Amino acid sequence: MMNIMHPALRRLDLNLLLIFDAIYRHSSVRLAADELAMSTSALSHALSRLRTALNDPLFYREGYRMCPSVYATQLAPSIASALKLLNQELTPQPEFIAAESSDCIQVAITDFTALCIFPALMHQLQHEAPGLRFELRYLPHSPALTELLAGEVDLALGFSTPEDLQHQELEEINWFEDEYVVISNPRRTQLTLEDYLTARHLVITPWNEKRGVLDIQLEQMGYSRQIALKTPSMLSAPFIVAQSDLLMALPRYAAEKLIPAASIKIFPLPFAISPFEVKIYSHKRSGQRGATKWLKAKLQTLADEINP
Template sequence: MNIMHPTLRRLDLNLLPVFDAVYRHRSVRQAAEELAMSTSALSHALSRLRATLNDPLFYREGHLMCPSVYASQLAPAIASALAHLNHQLTPQAEFNPATTTDCLQIAITDFTALSIFPALMAELQYTAPGLRFEFRYLPHSPALNELLAGEVDFALGFSAPQDSHYAELDEIDWFTDEYVVISNPRRQQLTLDDYLAARHLVVTPWNESKGVLDRELERLGYRRQVAIKTPSMLSAPFIIADSDLLMALPRSAAEKLKQAAGITIFALPFAVPPFEVKIYSHKRSGKRGAAQWLHKMLKELPHMQTTRNT
């Protein structure tokens, strides 16, 4: 048996604005004018409320409707509740990217942020200069559970397992890339034997025990020597540049990091599936205007970049 809110279940909530208006105006006529009701309809509503609450609520003194002690106790809570509901139920203003200061929560890794946000922020500085972001590192990828729970507005990640598709989520296939290997500039070649003989630095954002490359090597009957596992990609290229370690990563990231560190890029000496980055968002985001606009922007961004560069 449902016993939640027993008083509210027997109370017509439409009577609360009547109470609030009479309390503020101390007048049935003025309250009726504010609520666009006839005085007889308002008087009838007030009678129903008196019967429900078992209190006279107001009594006439001259031309004024004076509140009872109980009405005076109720009035602040009713006024506050009505004001809060009115604010929350007011239709959202149409989203304006040029003036928004909304803040979106984005689940990322170092690599997904590097893949998406340089191009995105280059565009948003013109179209939505006040739109803000907070990056969140989460213990797994993609962060679909957090997205479904409304803890984040977007999740940047790799392809989700086939059985984790949710009808509530939208996906953008951001890009597909190939794996390459970076090394210090002293290395002249990289064969499979060279790769297996070397020690490796592996970025594990979620502290995973095995990555895509390790699983593929195991399938081929090989195993690599991991010297360093780190959750962050920031220091990795500089460690590689000053050591004999190797590191595998997507080509787009390697090309960007090559500009900052003295590294050489080699083809991966064995075949692996391509690297896919996806952008996930909830179809009914709590920040509906900003999230829908950004989703549309992200889908159009590759074309916009091409147009801007021509």
């Protein structure tokens, strides 16, 4: 037999508790009716229903006052406390106003997604939302389903993966698309497919993955490349390339951002491959928060400005 939750509440119209609380506080049917914007006859009818439901007179008249019964006196503190708590908790979420907000948004990132987004984003938000705060966390894997589900992050900025379609509870935005290029030290003068295949390579592996999309594409073409160094961080990579014979493939946007910092040269990738894609992931249970929705809209606007 199924266990029925809250049997006492299921047989009671909870609106009647507001009637009880108002009469108890005012000791008056008329004043309670005025507070609740009801007629006195409607309130008296509601009180009659509550008396029947609780099997107690609850209030009796002494002159002009409605005095509580012993049972009503026992109930009153609990009902008042419950109503206060419900009123506080059920207050509608305030509208998000970016210029006034001090919310903290937690975003899962990789080195590349942070480089793509946050310099331009923070430049804009210092004027539009100066109080808005961010906590950036390294994306442990893409698309960070577990972290999004647990509410540990509000958004995840990740790469497109074949597993994305398996996660129906995720919402995703195709945020950024770019072509792959290759960087080398400035002494190199050309980069053919043969040059690429005979060279040694530095590869960024943010999740310590065994193979990247370029290796999969080369394998389908019947080729492979010699990987001399793998690193999870992009911070040191361009400086290593600048002082070695290593090649490194990365999106053009990032490569051009790195030129002022490191002595590198950019070449087209000498074989065809699908564009690099960055997606914005959010979970359906948390992605509707005002700050999160606003940030997703802001990021979409920003993508239109920086997409090549």
